[in-house]
Each structure stands twice: as structure tokens, then as C-alpha cells.
Amino acid sequence: MRNFGLYASLLLLALTVTSRADNFLDTPGKGSYVSFEPVQTVTIVPGRPSTVQLHFRIGSGYHINSNRPGSELLIPTRVKLMPPSDIMAGRITYPAGKTLSFPFALEEKLNVYTEEFTVKALLSSTRAAMPGKFTVHGQLHYQACTNNACFPPKTLPLQFDVRVSKHLASSRSTSTHRGQSPHIRR
């Protein structure tokens, strides 16, 4: 009976390893190797920049080039934000990648993101912005690889909400909620 347990465990281990190997190349999302984690609504006070943190998760077994991959041939990871009018996107800060070498180029060091990374962006509103909720659209452009193959560059759409609060100086004034501006800045 003890031996049966051992054999069963070995078989289970084999099935697990086989299944993991088969799933190694699975993609984590719809045709995407990177997913965008939901962002909590960011509050912006007119005249004061706020930082939004954009969290991304990379599928297991994949890596993507960092924003500074170290070679002009490699496609850097970039975020582009397209806020509505009255909201402005400022400086975008990328995390430092990991400097790694891969089986396909042991002598070469590549700067990459693996597992997850966070990009920070400054957002501000004009002083004329009316209080209310706005949706910011954007995109993440990246190029993913595994240890033995690379995949064509992809663009992941991003979307998150910001709330413009009342301007501190004009908080006494009564303003009417205007909502999303129809003018999307691209």
C-alpha cells in the first residue's frame, strides 16, 4: 500500500510536469502577453499634478524589453496616454529593468521586464477644468519573447478614470458637473 502511494505520487508529478510544459507557451490574455491591472480612480486637484501608477503583469515564461533595452534594434516598452481636454499627461517614469542574459545570447545582456512592472505618469488638469470624472485612454507598446522565440510587437489599450476635484482656491464657487469632455486629445 505504501508503494502504491509512491507510484501514484510519481505519476501525479509526471502529469503535472507534462501539463506545465504544455502550458509554458500559453498566453495570459486575448492575444496579449501583458495584462493591465485595474487602476483606482485618481484624484486631481487643478493646478497640482498627481501621479498615477499603472501596473502591468507579464505572462509566465515571457519577458518584454524594458524602456531602455540597451540596443537600438530592440523595441522598447512605451506608454502613451491620450487624456481628454482639460487633463494633461506629464512625465512618464519607467522602472529599471532587470539585466539578464538568455540562453539564446549568453554573452549579451538584455534589459527586460519580467513578471510585473509599474509605470508612473504625472497627470494634471487645467485650472479651467470642471470637477467631475474623466476617462483617460492610452496604450502600452511592447515586444515579448520567451527563452527561444520572440513575438511581434503589440499594443495593449489602457483605460482608467480620474476625478477632478474642486480647485482649492475656487472651492467656494458653485460649479455644475460637466462630466467627460468630448474632446479627446491624441
Add this chain to the structure above:
Amino acid sequence: MNRNTVVLMVVIVLVAVMIYAGVHNSRKSGYRAYANSGDKLPAGDVKGKTAPDFTLNTLEGQAVKLSDYRGKAVLLNFWATWCGPCKVEMPWFVDLQKQYGSQGLQIIGVAMDDSGKDAIDKFAKEMGVNYLILQGKEAVGDAYGGVLGLPTTFFIDRNGRIIDSSAGLIGKGEIEENIKKALSVEPESKGTSAGGQ
């Protein structure tokens, strides 16, 4: 040897075979996993199928048809300048073109870059490429099963039939074996050869 030992050995062999099969299958089947994610599937097992013909331009702008190389063994390699694993293969292809070119091998690299022919040309020169480089088109990639990952390589015999294919980086030895297989196929006379290519 008692019965338990025999059973244990059988189980160990079985485990080893299953692990090997799993890893091998994941590598050989390449990007089939993406089928569920909306990307286009490769056309399954392509061995013995006629390689789809295409016309693409060289970096000098000259139109080239795959079927122009009927009678030669063709190694058709989809690559890109941004693809690290592709860079590893290129010096191997240079060597193999030198070694087997006189026996009838033609290596064709199809660049799937958006970066333009100047960047491709510069890269190919830096890599010392001595084989044919063509500017790829999505339609050609689609005809070859989508070519979802790079490098993707097809080994085509002298009659335009696919001997084997690989998705992702494989060893130089495996590439050379497939080249030898492709070269070993005798050309058929025009009346009996496969159509299409």
C-alpha cells in the same frame, strides 16, 4: 530483482518519458497555445505539404518567387531584426549556406520587420549574411500558418514539399539534419512534381 523494484523502474521510465514528451511537445508545437487567444493558428502538421508559393522583393527591389528555387532544397526562415533568438541562427545559416550551397541548398530569410529595408540591410550586412534576404509581408506569414513567433523555419525539399518545420530557436545540429533530409530528396520530373510551389 523483486516485483516491487521492477514496478518502480517501470514507473520511473514512464515518468521520464512523460516529462520528455511534454517538454518536446511544447517546443515543437510552438505557438499552438495561442489558438485560444485569438491569434491565427499554424496549419497543424505541415510535413509533406507543398510549400505555398509567394513573390517577395529582395532588399534591392527585385521580385523573387519561391518557385524559382524548384530543384533546390530551401530553408525558409522567418526572422526580424528585433528577435534575439533569430540572431543566434544567422551565423549558423551563413556556415550552412557555405557548406551545402554547392549541393543545392538555398537559404531564404524572410524579414518580418516594419523597420524598413535600410535597417534590415544594415543588420544583414553586420551579420555577414551570404544568403537571400526578402522583405516579408503579412500575407506570406499568414500562408505559412500565421508565423506567430520568430524564428520560424520551414525545410523544403527539391520538389517544393515541406520536410519539417520548427517554431522557435532549435539547435544547429537539428537544422543541419533537416537540410540533409531536404537535399536527399531527388527532384521529380515536371509531370509528377507537386503543384503549388
